[in-house]
Amino acid sequence: MADWNPELYNRFRGYRAEPVEHIFSRLQFSDDEQMIDLGCGPGDNTVELVRRAARGSARGVDSSPAMIEAAGKLRAGLPEELKARLSFEVMDVSKFSGDRDYTLIFSNATIQWLRDHRGIFTRCLKALKPNGRLVAQMPANAIETAKVEMDALVGEAPWRELLAGVQIPFRKDAEPEHYTKMLAEIGYADVDSYYVTFHHPMERPAEVVQWYRSTGLRPFVDALPADRQDEFLAAYTGRLERAYAPPDR
Numbered sequence: 569m570a571d572w573n574p575e576l577y578n579r580f581r582g583y584r585a586e587p588v589e590h591i592f593s594r595l596q597f598s599d600d601e602q603m604i605d606l607g608c609g610p611g612d613n614t615v616e617l618v619r620r621a622a623r624g625s626a627r628g629v630d631s632s633p634a635m636i637e638a639a640g641k642l643r644a645g646l647p648e649e650l651k652a653r654l655s656f657e658v659m660d661v662s663k664f665s666g667d668r669d670y671t672l673i674f675s676n677a678t679i680q681w682l683r684d685h686r687g688i689f690t691r692c693l694k695a696l697k698p699n700g701r702l703v704a705q706m707p708a709n710a711i712e713t714a715k716v717e718m719d720a721l722v723g724e725a726p727w728r729e730l731l732a733g734v735q736i737p738f739r740k741d742a743e744p745e746h747y748t749k750m751l752a753e754i755g756y757a758d759v760d761s762y763y764v765t766f767h768h769p770m771e772r773p774a775e776v777v778q779w780y781r782s783t784g785l786r787p788f789v790d791a792l793p794a795d796r797q798d799e800f801l802a803a804y805t806g807r808l809e810r811a812y813a814p815p816d817r
């Protein structure tokens with residue numbers, strides 16, 4: 569599969585930051601937090617983490633070399649004092665492990681790309697220091713128009729045959745209660761698992777396509793022959809134009 573595209577991903581940075589702003593509004597930071605950002609992407613959140621802990625450190629990890637390169641450029645432009653407490657490296661989060669290394673494990677919009685949630689959350693608990701905290705945000709859009717239309721499109725000819733081998737870990741969203749139970753069983757205390765709905769007005773269905781082009785659509789588009797990709801994107805755009813037509817816009 570082609571690598572992630574940080575520029576395209578960041579085109580909607582304002583909207584993509586909203587869940588993180590929500591999390592930060594609820595989270596108290598101590599000065600000495602030892603933090604890791606699992607699936608840090610272009611690094612913006614990792615920088616915000618380290619800014620909030622005066623003497624703390626933050627390590628951003630991501631499996632995408634392009635994302636880590638973008639994060640490295642972001643880091644290079646920071647004051648020396650912040651730079652010294654911040655690092656980025658390529659790492660597959662599904663292989664992440666630690667032993668009481670962190671006071672805060674943070675992950676935004678990444679764990680839905682992994683298959684084994686119980687496994688990763690179990691290893692996160694082991695990687696936390698006593699009284700450490702795990703904060704993970706996953707999108708849950710399976711019932712939203714854009715995802716419903718995406719699923720319908722990839723399930724119909726000719727795309728069904730062309731995309732038969734594509735494996736998407738996050739096709740089914742689990743309810744917050746599923747994670748409350750799972751995390752308690754693993755051994756987490758004070759679990760708080762909940763939905764927040766963020767509304768992201770867009771001018772045209774084509775913008776919705778752009779939003780998903782850098783995330784949920786990637787595995788499908790990248791699996792198609794180059795000369796069919798535009799046709800697929802046009803078919804998806806057409807579906808969204810019909811689905812979002814007034815009065816349901």
Ligand SMILES: C[S@@+](CC[C@H](N)C(=O)[O-])C[C@H]1O[C@@H](n2cnc3c(N)ncnc32)[C@H](O)[C@@H]1O
Nearest residue numbers: 607608609630631632660661662676677678681
């Ligand atoms: C939607 S982006 C979120 C990026 C960042 N956390 C943010 O909030 O802007 C998802 C990120 O997960 C990363 N990712 C997906 N699977 C991964 C894996 N197995 N290990 C590490 N990173 C992964 C992608 O490379 C991408 O940067």
